[in-house]
Amino acid sequence: MPLTTGTRLGIYEILSPLGAGGMGEVYRARDTKLGREVALKVLPEAFSKDAERMARFEREAQVLASVSHPNLAAIYGVEESTPTRALVMELVDGPTLADRIIQGPLHLDEALPVAQQIAEALEYAHEKGIVHRDLKPANAKVTGDGKVKLLDFGLAKALATEAAGTNRVNSPTISVAATQAGVILGTAAYMAPEQAKGKPVDRRADIWAFGCVLFEMLTGHQVFTGETVTDVLAAVVRAEPEWQALPASTPPSIQKLLRRCLEKDPRRRLQAIGEARIIIEETLSRAVEAGLVPALTEPAAGAPRSAVGRGCCQSVGRRRPRNRLFRQAFARAPHPRAYYCAGKRQV
Ligand SMILES: Nc1ncnc2c1ncn2[C@@H]1O[C@H](COP(=O)(O)OP(=O)(O)OP(=O)(O)O)[C@@H](O)[C@H]1O
Ligand SMILES: [Mg+2]
Numbered sequence: 001m002p003l004t005t006g007t008r009l010g011i012y013e014i015l016s017p018l019g020a021g022g023m024g025e026v027y028r029a030r031d032t033k034l035g036r037e038v039a040l041k042v043l044p045e046a047f048s049k050d051a052e053r054m055a056r057f058e059r060e061a062q063v064l065a066s067v068s069h070p071n072l073a074a075i076y077g078v079e080e081s082t083p084t085r086a087l088v089m090e091l092v093d094g095p096t097l098a099d100r101i102i103q104g105p106l107h108l109d110e111a112l113p114v115a116q117q118i119a120e121a122l123e124y125a126h127e128k129g130i131v132h133r134d135l136k137p138a139n140a141k142v143t144g145d146g147k148v149k150l151l152d153f154g155l156a157k158a159l160a161t162e163a164a165g166t167n168r169v170n171s172p173t174i175s176v177a178a179t180q181a182g183v184i185l186g187t188a189a190y191m192a193p194e195q196a197k198g199k200p201v202d203r204r205a206d207i208w209a210f211g212c213v214l215f216e217m218l219t220g221h222q223v224f225t226g227e228t229v230t231d232v233l234a235a236v237v238r239a240e241p242e243w244q245a246l247p248a249s250t251p252p253s254i255q256k257l258l259r260r261c262l263e264k265d266p267r268r269r270l271q272a273i274g275e276a277r278i279i280i281e282e283t284l285s286r287a288v289e290a291g292l293v294p295a296l297t298e299p300a301a302g303a304p305r306s307a308v309g310r311g312c313c314q315s316v317g318r319r320r321p322r323n324r325l326f327r328q329a330f331a332r333a334p335h336p337r338a339y340y341c342a343g344k345r346q347v
Pocket of ligand 2: 021139152
């Protein structure tokens with residue numbers, strides 16, 4: 001049953017629903033002790049009643065709580081008030097990448113900085129031995145200043161039953177939501193072929209999902225689709241992506257990267273997500289040098305210098321950029337932005 005505003009779960013006070021997914025409802029809530037807002041993901045009843053599973057989940061949650069990266073939404077802990085148990089997470093405002101893609105494909109200057117940040121988050125986690133296992137546009141949020149935060153990192157594993165192992169086909173996101181065809185479809189579309197076949201999963205499954213997300217950002221539609229879960233999984237295992245759907249302006253380096261991420265055989269796939277990050281960074285800097293892509297790089301106030309190049313944009317009012325190429329890019333921009341090139345302001 002949905003929780004109403006004002007309901008208390010331990011020290012947390014429910015403020016409003018944020019949405020629902022495969023695992024159940026997610027709420028905006030206030031931590032009355034620390035006085036900050038958090039996101040509470042209420043765990044399914046069947047799950048929270050199983051002491052052994054909860055204990056295992058808590059062990060996994062501890063690992064997840066130890067990761068700290070600007071592009072990962074933090075996991076604060078588990079709230080154990082009976083009868084409801086919930087996962088306490090960093091609250092991330094802003095639309096999900098899925099919400100953004102519904103509005104249409106992302107231009108290269110928007111898609112690449114998002115992909116770059118996703119790659120950075122994955123690279124950090126993979127180095128710590130953590131695999132996301134459920135990367136998809138619905139699990140990435142893009143905040144107002146262009147910063148990407150990945151949600152649900154490692155949860156598919158943490159929530160999986162011992163018997164189900166690490167396979168996302170058997171993950172709670174899917175099994176709990178067995179009646180919600182839309183949710184299952186949404187997750188199956190990003191599953192690597194080895195996952196779809198029920199084989200073990202490693203970081204290369206995230207690399208596959210990364211390829212699916214980048215393809216979807218650039219084309220505005222999912223790379224593997226179908227009417228039923230079986231159709232989607234069959235497409236994942238057998239179908240060749242519709243490469244001609246990529247915009248003609250997609251740089252060859254990015255086309256090649258997509259092909260390497262979407263190799264069906266994990267042994268032939270791109271092996272490290274850091275490679276993808278490097279390719280994207282190089283492509284972005286070449287595009288900026290050529291004036292094809294504006295450097296949307298005004299860092300937020302107080303942001304470290306390294307934030308430059310990550311697609312932060314800032315509203316500055318409509319003023320004409322000095323440089324002709326930046327003027328063209330500026331005219332194309334959906335809203336006023338400050339353009340920076342090599343740290344120099346262009347407007
Ligand atoms: N930490 C968070 N901060 C803000 N909103 C969140 C947070 N986590 C989830 N949400 C929002 O709550 C909604 C439901 O999230 P949920 O993760 O349950 O669903 P999902 O991502 O679609 O599916 P899945 O269960 O496979 O992750 C989504 O709209 C999501 O953006
Ligand atoms: Mg989610």
